[in-house]
Amino acid sequence: GAGVSQSPSNKVTEKGKDVELRCDPISGHTALYWYRQRLGQGLEFLIYFQGNSAPDKSGLPSDRFSAERTGESVSTLTIQRTQQEDSAVYLCASSKGRADNEQFFGPGTRLTVL
Amino acid sequence: DQQVKQNSPSLSVQEGRISILNCDYTNSMFDYFLWYKKYPAEGPTFLISISSIKDKNEDGRFTVFLNKSAKHLSLHIVPSQPGDSAVYFCAAEEYGNKLVFGAGTILRVKS
Numbered sequence: 001g002a003g004v005s006q007s008p009s010n011k012v013t014e015k016g017k018d019v020e021l022r023c024d025p026i027s028g029h030t031a032l033y034w035y036r037q038r039l040g041q042g043l044e045f046l047i048y049f050q051g052n053s054a055p056d057k058s059g060l061p062s063d064r065f066s067a068e069r070t071g072e073s074v075s076t077l078t079i080q081r082t083q084q085e086d087s088a089v090y091l092c093a094s095s096k097g098r099a100d101n102e103q104f105f106g107p108g109t110r111l112t113v114l
Numbered sequence: 115d116q117q118v119k120q121n122s123p124s125l126s127v128q129e130g131r132i133s134i135l136n137c138d139y140t141n142s143m144f145d146y147f148l149w150y151k152k153y154p155a156e157g158p159t160f161l162i163s164i165s166s167i168k169d170k171n172e173d174g175r176f177t178v179f180l181n182k183s184a185k186h187l188s189l190h191i192v193p194s195q196p197g198d199s200a201v202y203f204c205a206a207e208e209y210g211n212k213l214v215f216g217a218g219t220i221l222r223v224k225s
Contacts (some may be wrong), residue, residue, distance in 0.1 A: 033212070033213075041217055042118070042203060042217040043203065043205075043213070043215040045212050045214065093157070102160050102163070103160070104160070105150075105158045105159065107155065107156050
């Protein structure tokens with residue numbers, strides 16, 4: 001497909017476990033973003049990649065959260081020692097770059113921490 | 115502190131009438147505003163945007179109005195259609211294309 005894809009679509013984990021969420025952006029999009037949406041709230045910015053580097057990590061809520069991007073393509077968001085408050089839908093978006101404001105979103109990964 | 119606020123959690127409109135979705139922001143450094151539409155189990159999709167140098171942008175049935183002095187923008191949909199029923203997010207852009215989103219408004223268009 002030509003859109004942004006994310007996997008898994010749903011993830012249920014136990015408190016204290018680590019999880020990895022994957023995002024495949026649109027081919028050729030140099031910018032990649034991670035957001036999360038908690039129940040009843042708006043989308044909350046987590047981190048932004050331009051190429052493989054992350055000039056803005058200001059939204060990561062704690063040092064349990066990390067993300068990387070390789071090959072200017074796939075990105076993984078890792079949450080270590082998950083807590084119940086990490087339960088949310090994690091959304092990835094990509095765009096052509098800073099000159100293009102339109103971000104294309106994936107369907108999200110719904111994370112539930114029991 | 116919410117920088118982008120959508121104070122109406124939901125809105126119900128009759129098919130064919132106008133839907134008006136409102137959004138307020140507090141950060142005067144925002145210079146680009148977007149509306150996204152989201153269906154259940156899907157990611158948000160871009161709908162329409164406006165630069166801070168404009169006060170209106172129109173695209174078919176969708177028009178966005180920006181009042182910078184009031185730090186307020188609105189999305190007008192006319193005529194509203196049942197397929198417009200979705201969650202609408204207002205977003206404002208900070209440096210680096212980071213988007214700051216409102217909490218969303220659920221629009222229901224009744225046929």
